[in-house]
Amino acid sequence: MILLTIDWAYTIEKMVLIAIVISASLLIAMYATYAERKIAGVMQDRRGPNRAGPFGILQPLADGIKLFFKEEIIPNNSNRWLFVLGPCLAMLTAMMTSAIIPWGSTIEIGGRTISLQIADINIGILYIFGVVSMGVYGIMIGGWASNNKFSLMAALRGASQAISYELAMGLSLIALLMLTGSLSLKTIVEQQINGHFWNIVYQPLGFLIFFVCALAECNRAPFDLPEAESELNMGYHQEYSSMKLGFYLFAEYINMFISCAVIATLFFGGYDMPFVDESQLSGVTALLTGLVALFGKTFILIFVFMWIRWTLPRFRYDQLMNLGWKGLIPLALLNMVITGAVVLFTMKTP
Amino acid sequence: MQALTQRAKPVDRRPMNWIEKIYLWNIFKGMLITFKHIFKKKVTIQYPEQKRPFSPVFRGLHILNRDEEGRERCTACGLCAVACPAEAITMEAAERLPNEENLYREEKYAARYEINMLRCIFCGLCEEACPKDAIYLSETFAPANYSRKSFIYSKNDLLIPDPKTQPEEFNIAKGLIEKKKISK
Ligand code: SF4
Ligand code: SF4
Numbered sequence: 001m002i003l004l005t006i007d008w009a010y011t012i013e014k015m016v017l018i019a020i021v022i023s024a025s026l027l028i029a030m031y032a033t034y035a036e037r038k039i040a041g042v043m044q045d046r047r048g049p050n051r052a053g054p055f056g057i058l059q060p061l062a063d064g065i066k067l068f069f070k071e072e073i074i075p076n077n078s079n080r081w082l083f084v085l086g087p088c089l090a091m092l093t094a095m096m097t098s099a100i101i102p103w104g105s106t107i108e109i110g111g112r113t114i115s116l117q118i119a120d121i122n123i124g125i126l127y128i129f130g131v132v133s134m135g136v137y138g139i140m141i142g143g144w145a146s147n148n149k150f151s152l153m154a155a156l157r158g159a160s161q162a163i164s165y166e167l168a169m170g171l172s173l174i175a176l177l178m179l180t181g182s183l184s185l186k187t188i189v190e191q192q193i194n195g196h197f198w199n200i201v202y203q204p205l206g207f208l209i210f211f212v213c214a215l216a217e218c219n220r221a222p223f224d225l226p227e228a229e230s231e232l233n234m235g236y237h238q239e240y241s242s243m244k245l246g247f248y249l250f251a252e253y254i255n256m257f258i259s260c261a262v263i264a265t266l267f268f269g270g271y272d273m274p275f276v277d278e279s280q281l282s283g284v285t286a287l288l289t290g291l292v293a294l295f296g297k298t299f300i301l302i303f304v305f306m307w308i309r310w311t312l313p314r315f316r317y318d319q320l321m322n323l324g325w326k327g328l329i330p331l332a333l334l335n336m337v338i339t340g341a342v343v344l345f346t347m348k349t350p
Numbered sequence: 351m352q353a354l355t356q357r358a359k360p361v362d363r364r365p366m367n368w369i370e371k372i373y374l375w376n377i378f379k380g381m382l383i384t385f386k387h388i389f390k391k392k393v394t395i396q397y398p399e400q401k402r403p404f405s406p407v408f409r410g411l412h413i414l415n416r417d418e419e420g421r422e423r424c425t426a427c428g429l430c431a432v433a434c435p436a437e438a439i440t441m442e443a444a445e446r447l448p449n450e451e452n453l454y455r456e457e458k459y460a461a462r463y464e465i466n467m468l469r470c471i472f473c474g475l476c477e478e479a480c481p482k483d484a485i486y487l488s489e490t491f492a493p494a495n496y497s498r499k500s501f502i503y504s505k506n507d508l509l510i511p512d513p514k515t516q517p518e519e520f521n522i523a524k525g526l527i528e529k530k531k532i533s534k
Binding site: 042043044045046047050208307308310311312 | 377381
């Protein structure tokens, strides 16, 4: 009697895909640190790292090795178990979001149609929100378990910031979802490919709100209050050393990569190459153009993230809360109401 | 009140208008500025390959001078060590033997002469104190090293090249000293 048939080929295919996506995001996060330092350098008329390897491209590797060989310190009066759990959670949640991003359309290998998305779940966006808000636990647990008032304060800041900005983010997405009528990222991308314009044309305000909130969710400057080097000296990861610190820093970069990929998917047509009709292309070319398009868009967005970081000073905490609650949430609500009205009167989507 | 320079600008204290209040436009302007800096000339000096030129009065690593015949000028009078505020100089004097006139200028010379570059503050007082024109601060600085011991420079490290065996190097070192004397 067979209770459950397991499609082995399917399982293996997904496993391979997961391995590829995870190693790709790790690699990209690694080089995002390098890119950040280079960009910071050139924007301040410096050169950035250029000693390790040609143009310093081995710098992330050197940093990684350094972090691995640093002494592992667990404070005496910290909660050991939670202290270790914090960075693991941060890393885990950062990696989990990559599961539902459609990295490309489908390819055919040996008669099987393989979708370049780990899981095309019909509640895609909700899943992202769920996982992203779990990322706060990484900060909270890490900061609390360190048993240090600065870490605790930073953790509180981080949690309240994430919660306030998630609201505005969610509201701005509702407007987008009214247009698309679907929560699945794949459907959203396909609509943008088949339709005339990318979603940013229909939802410029929504995009702006989403972008600002994404900055805040990734704890990036100008919203990097949980880390605030100057007033909380490194914030929630103050007590961390060695690779546990590395995990936190790495999680930040993976988060940034994933949120850029999500923004690219939601607002910039995902793997849709502009001015190219994908349906005309053959399998492999279509796949490659799709990948190039998605990664190109993602990298441009990552550059913008970094560009903003090296331009703007950090917000003060009350300014942050004011912007979130009095600025972005009413705007997002307004955007939602207007979109709703327009959709209702034109009946664009069923 | 008279302004001290022509560069003073009065602060604009008008209340913010609508565009300024939503910040976006100003953020955009700021981002343009940082973007322009990407293409600006880099100010970094790539140290081991490129070096910043020093002025002739720069006070760097010490050198012990020789006269034209290659004899050491230092007579181990100890004035430099007395003048030194950081107590970086130690020496041991010795008497010149009859057959050593070609090595040392005076009857007494420094058998051992050491400067601890980690103590030295490169103030140049030793240079000023020396009655024999024997010690100068050159235009280089002590290179980085792994051990503290290697920062104690002995007489061999400090002496300038001998004009008899290495005339060219001697002339270069001498030229630097002359330049320094002129610029004082
Ligand atoms: S430069 Fe100043 S500190 Fe250095 S050895 Fe000469 S007197 Fe001493
Ligand atoms: S360097 Fe000059 S001051 Fe110092 S011991 Fe020699 S002669 Fe005297």
